[in-house]
Amino acid sequence: MRLNPALRLIMKKTRLRFLLGIICIFTLNLEAANKVSFQNISELESGNLKIVFNLDKIALINSYALDDPSRIVIDLKNTDIAEPIQSKSFSPIKLIRASEVGSTTRIVIDLRGSVYWKKPWQVKHKDRIDLILEIKRDKKISQNLRDIIVAIDAGHGGRDPGAVGKSILEKDITLLIAKELERTLENTYGYKPVMIRPDDRFVDLDDRYQNARKLGADLFVSIHADAFRLSSVKGASVYVWAEEASSITAATLSKDKLTSSPEVQSKIGKLDVRDFDEDAARTIYQIAYEAKIDSSIILAEKILEQLKKDPYTKMHKPNVEFADFRVLKSIDIPSVLVESGFISNPDDAKRLAGKAGRRMIARSIFLGVHNYFKIKPKPNTFMASLPKYVEYEIQKGDVVSEIAIRFGVTIDDIINLNNLKNKSIYPGQIIQISI
Numbered sequence: 387m388r389l390n391p392a393l394r395l396i397m398k399k400t401r402l403r404f405l406l407g408i409i410c411i412f413t414l415n416l417e418a419a420n421k422v423s424f425q426n427i428s429e430l431e432s433g434n435l436k437i438v439f440n441l442d443k444i445a446l447i448n449s450y451a452l453d454d455p456s457r458i459v460i461d462l463k464n465t466d467i468a469e470p471i472q473s474k475s476f477s478p479i480k481l482i483r484a485s486e487v488g489s490t491t492r493i494v495i496d497l498r499g500s501v502y503w504k505k506p507w508q509v510k511h512k513d514r515i516d517l518i519l520e521i522k523r524d525k526k527i528s529q530n531l532r533d534i535i536v537a538i539d540a541g542h543g544g545r546d547p548g549a550v551g552k553s554i555l556e557k558d559i560t561l562l563i564a565k566e567l568e569r570t571l572e573n574t575y576g577y578k579p580v581m582i583r584p585d586d587r588f589v590d591l592d593d594r595y596q597n598a599r600k601l602g603a604d605l606f607v608s609i610h611a612d613a614f615r616l617s618s619v620k621g622a623s624v625y626v627w628a629e630e631a632s633s634i635t636a637a638t639l640s641k642d643k644l645t646s647s648p649e650v651q652s653k654i655g656k657l658d659v660r661d662f663d664e665d666a667a668r669t670i671y672q673i674a675y676e677a678k679i680d681s682s683i684i685l686a687e688k689i690l691e692q693l694k695k696d697p698y699t700k701m702h703k704p705n706v707e708f709a710d711f712r713v714l715k716s717i718d719i720p721s722v723l724v725e726s727g728f729i730s731n732p733d734d735a736k737r738l739a740g741k742a743g744r745r746m747i748a749r750s751i752f753l754g755v756h757n758y759f760k761i762k763p764k765p766n767t768f769m770a771s772l773p774k775y776v777e778y779e780i781q782k783g784d785v786v787s788e789i790a791i792r793f794g795v796t797i798d799d800i801i802n803l804n805n806l807k808n809k810s811i812y813p814g815q816i817i818q819i820s821i
C-alpha cells in the first residue's frame with residue numbers, strides 16, 4: 387500500500403515515537419525476559435579465578451570496574467534473577483550480589499584489592515548460556531584493569547571466496563590482513579584481538595556480529611576487498627551501518643502491521659532463540675544504538691585518517707560511507723567495514739597481493755583503533771592508563787625496522803625512546819612506542 391504524501395509527512399514527524407511504541411509492544415510480546423543464576427567459582431591453572439553464571443539466552447551486557455571500594459559490575463539488560471545469587475568469599479572476592487533495577491539485573495562482585503579482569507564473555511551451550519568472568523589479584527596495579535577486546539572479522543571464507551581477482555581471492559587477502567592486525571594487537575600491551583574467522587572457513591553473516599557480542603568485543607572491524615566491472619576503479623573506503631537502513635527495517639515491520647506475515651516471521655525466525663535480536667534491540671535501546679553509530683563514525687574517521695597517510699593505498703572514497711552491511715548491525719559495539727581496495731584493479735591487486743601493502747592496511751586499522759580509544763578511552767583499561775605510548779613485547783623473528791613500519795614510526799623513534807643504540811632486541815623484551 388502506498389501512503390499519501392500528507393500522511394507520510396505526519397508519519398515521518400512522529401516516526402520515532404510511533405515505531406518505538408509499536409515495536410516495544412511487539413518485542414515485549416515476543417521477547418520473554420532472560421534469566422540469570424550463579425553457577426560456580428573455580429581456580430584455573432593460570433591462577434585466575436573463573437566465575438560462571440548461567441543465562442537462558444545471550445544478553446545485552448554492560449560491564450565495568452570501580453575502585454575504592456574495588457568491585458566489578460555487570461549489568462544484564464532485560465534479565466531477571468532466577469534464584470537469589472549468593473556466593474561465599476573466595477579471595478580476592480568478598481561477595482557476589484545481585485539486584486534488579488527495573489528490567490536490568492545488576493551483578494556486583496565486591497573485591498579485596500585491585501584485579502586484572504577479562505571482560506565477561508558468553509558461551510553458548512545446547513541448554514544454556516554460560517556468562518564467564520575471569521579475574522586475577524595483582525598487587526602491582528593500583529586500580530582494576532582489563533584489556534580492550536578488538537573483534538577482527540576477515541570477510542568471506544571457506545565456500546564463499548568473496549570477490550575473485552585474476553590470481554587472488556578476496557577471502558585470502560582479508561584473512562592475511564586480519565592476521566597481520568591480530569599480530570600487532572596480540573603483542574601490544576592492553577589489547578586483546580579476537581578472530582571472528584581464524585582460518586579459511588565459512589562463517590555465517592549473522593554469526594559474525596553475534597560472536598563479537600559473545601566474545602565481549604569493545605569494537606568490531608570487518609575487512610574486505612572489492613571488485614567492480616570497471617578495472618579502473620580502485621582504492622580503499624570505510625563503511626558504517628546506515629541509519630536509513632535501520633529505519634527501512636523498522637518501516638518494513640510497521641508496514642506489515644507487525645503481524646505474523648511470513649516475511650516478518652522469517653526475519654525473526656532466522657536466528658537461534660539463544661542469539662541476540664539486534665533488530666528488536668535497536669528500537670528498544672535507542673540511546674545505546676545512537677551512541678554506537680556516533681562512535682562508529684569516529685572510529686571510521688580515525689581509520690580513514692591513517693589510510694590517507696599510507697603511501698601505498700589510494701582512497702576510493704575520502705569520507706565515511708554508509709551502507710546496510712549486516713555484519714555491522716550490533717546495537718552497542720562500534721563497528722566499521724574496511725574495503726581495502728579493488729582486486730579487479732591491477733594496481734590494487736598487486737598492492738594487496740604483497741605483504742607490504744597488506745601490512746599498511748593493518749597498520750592503518752590498528753592506528754585508527756588506537757586513536758579512537760585516545761578520544762573515547764574505556765575506563766579501567768590499560769589504554770586509558772597509558773596514554774602516551776604503547777608497550778610492545780618483542781617476538782621471535784622481530785626486527786626493529788619492521789616494528790617501525792607496523793606502528794608507523796621511524797627506527798630512530800624506537801631506538802631513542804628505548805635506549806637501544808648498539809643493543810640488540812630479544813624475545814620477551816618490552817619496548818615502548820610513542821604513537
Ligand SMILES: [Zn+2]
Pocket residue numbers: 541542548549556610611612
Ligand atoms: Zn567482501
